[in-house]
Amino acid sequence: MSLYICMTQAITFAxxxxxxxxLNVVIHRLPRNQSVISPGSHCPECGSVIRVVDNVPxxxxxxxxxxxxxxGAVISSRxxxxxxxxxxxxxxxxxxxxxxxxxxxxxxxxxxxxxVSFIDLEHQIIPDELSVGAAISGLAVSFMTPIGFDGALAGxxxxxxxxxxxxxxxxxxxxxxxxxxxxxxxxxIGWKLVLLxxxxxxxxxxxxxxxxxxxxxxxxxxxxxxxxxxxxxxxxSVLWGDWVIAVYLDTIV
Ligand SMILES: [Zn+2]
Numbered sequence: 001m002s003l004y005i006c007m008t009q010a011i012t013f014a015x016x017x018x019x020x021x022x023l024n025v026v027i028h029r030l031p032r033n034q035s036v037i038s039p040g041s042h043c044p045e046c047g048s049v050i051r052v053v054d055n056v057p058x059x060x061x062x063x064x065x066x067x068x069x070x071x072g073a074v075i076s077s078r079x080x081x082x083x084x085x086x087x088x089x090x091x092x093x094x095x096x097x098x099x100x101x102x103x104x105x106x107x108x109x110x111x112x113x114x115x116v117s118f119i120d121l122e123h124q125i126i127p128d129e130l131s132v133g134a135a136i137s138g139l140a141v142s143f144m145t146p147i148g149f150d151g152a153l154a155g156x157x158x159x160x161x162x163x164x165x166x167x168x169x170x171x172x173x174x175x176x177x178x179x180x181x182x183x184x185x186x187x188x189i190g191w192k193l194v195l196l197x198x199x200x201x202x203x204x205x206x207x208x209x210x211x212x213x214x215x216x217x218x219x220x221x222x223x224x225x226x227x228x229x230x231x232x233x234x235x236x237s238v239l240w241g242d243w244v245i246a247v248y249l250d251t252i253v
């Protein structure tokens with residue numbers, strides 16, 4: 001690997017983990033209806049302001065052993081995980097699409113999906129600020145992407161439509177949040193990749209749902225947050241979707 005590529009990836013990773021640090025704020029505050037802008041970061045336990053030196057993505061959490069410097073409260077490993085995940089996925093998206101309009105838009109989508117997943121896991125909700133916000137942004141900027149407005153609209157209608165029908169067919173299964181999220185994903189990636197997202201998301205979601213019933217005695221009535229599986233499907237589609245579709249067509253046709 002050339003030095004130039006190495007440098008680019010290091011810079012992208014550094015930017016990615018900094019975005020991840022902000023996503024942690026979004027994940028904590030958005031479902032609690034708090035502003036994501038102010039006040040600055042503070043310990044959720046004792047409320048003391050986090051010093052700049054203790055607010056370095058990844059490193060601070062490791063150096064402080066996941067504890068607040070002031071009160072010693074445990075800072076969730078989610079903070080570290082979200083930063084690492086955001087850094088790694090940002091590098092992966094830029095490695096594939098470059099610093100292009102499409103690459104940056106896919107980064108924006110992936111960041112939104114990371115926030116959605118962790119909020120859905122903890123609170124079983126997908127905030128409209130993220131899903132509806134992404135759907136509108138995706139449609140609005142679609143004229144700058146290879147799929148264009150037609151492609152974005154087709155993805156928006158297909159993603160939202162399939163989940164709308166599922167929600168009517170199986171009441172209590174899908175939530176309104178899942179419908180809006182799929183419409184948003186479709187607006188960014190178009191109808192082909194949104195179809196792949198639905199296939200991957202439901203396959204992984206079903207396996208996870210069935211195993212949680214078998215292992216933890218959960219019943220069909222327990223709502224399993226579906227957002228993280230849809231996010232996973234979308235991220236796989238963005239990174240390897242063209243390859244998966246090519247292999248599929250090669251095998252079938
Ligand atoms: Zn504290």
